[in-house]
Amino acid sequence: MKPPKNCPQEYTVDKPAGLLEFLLRTMTGMSRNSVKSLLTRGAVSVGGKTATKHDTPLLPGVTVSVAPPDDPRHIDIAKHLRIIYEDEELIAIDKPAGLLAIATDREKTETAYHLLTEHVRRENNKSRLFVVHRLDKDTSGVMIAAKNERIKLALQDQWNTLVQTRGYTAVSEGVFREKSGTVTSWLKETKTHFVYSGSRPGDGREAVTSYEVIRESAAYSLLGITLGTGRKNQIRVHMSDLGHPVAGDKKYGARTDPLGRLCLHAGLLEIRHPFSERLLVFQSDTPKDFLALF
CATH class of the missing domain: 3.30.2350.10 (Pseudouridine synthase)
Structure with missing residues (x-):
């Protein structure tokens, strides 16, 4: 009998291994990036304690648990960034320093784009997300993304005017x-x-x-x-x-x-909505550590 959908999946370690290695071997239906993403979001626990490091050592007999798909840990976006505003077309976030806006050759999942895509797919697994503009990895603050291609194209085509x-x-x-x-x-x-x-x-x-x-x-x-x-x-x-x-x-x-x-x-980002012409104002406070220098 299969466990209920809202119960975590549990696996017993059969031989010494690193956590990522074990999950890749055990969760055969998931890609490497998807498994790494589970670790990043804190959806994996070892012996009852959350584990996020890929090389966490596992010994035989230890239980590894993976939170179910509808568990908040799968999309614990608050650990990585703050959503300032969201409607049916736009999302504005407060991106922390150190988080990539989009994927690179070296990093695919630790990005604002990846986190927000998982967020919107909570309601509809076919939802898409489009990055409209970017911030450097080491720059923090306001960044917006589009939830459909129509507004994405409108924003990009008229960015300097809007x-x-x-x-x-x-x-x-x-x-x-x-x-x-x-x-x-x-x-x-x-x-x-x-x-x-x-x-x-x-x-x-x-x-x-x-x-x-x-x-x-x-x-x-x-x-x-x-x-x-x-x-x-x-x-x-x-x-x-x-x-x-x-x-x-x-x-x-x-x-x-x-x-x-x-x-x-x-x-601060003040932008005119391309269709309603409503002025949208998105703000993020000056980081406290900036102020502490003075």
Whole structure:
């Protein structure tokens, strides 16, 4: 007799093995990425204790339990990110630093896209999700995704018209002589994906960044930043151009890393809905560890 659907699946270890190795061998109907995702979400327990490490050692006789599909652990999205807003067409999230927006060659499941896809498939396993714009892995803050292709295409086709405000908070190294200003340059990108300002107007894609110093200490400045354009890495490049790279941004010249992360946060996105024309305002508070530096 099969156990009820809402009961966990239990397996008894027959020989010494690592947890991931054991699950792959035992759960033959699941892909490697799906099994890894179970571990990431905390849906697997060993001897009654949640286990997330792939190399957790297993000894013969130990019981490994996997939560059923409708168990909240399968989609414990709150452990990874916060949903700010959701309706039948859009999801806005507060992405933490360190979480990829989309998959890479090396990482398929530890992404905002993967987590949100599992979230929407809770109600309908055929649901799809579309990333409209991205944040760098080490940038935290507001990011939106579309729940159907119609709105995804509308947002992407009209992005620059629909977006009313994109606001960021950054911690930059040093003290600014000019407490506010606007930086304009033309950005270019090397084959190794390093973005830099061209040597003359028109030499690259125009990028406009406005900043204002909110707080300062002897070592750092807390900035409120508004984008006039949405070019790749433009804040990081422009702060470096000013001689005040974003703290933690070794790629663009930072000498310090006070928080073990890139100190850049997408705090505000105001966007006009492409069909209803309603103004949607999504916000995320400045990280407390940013403020603690001042």
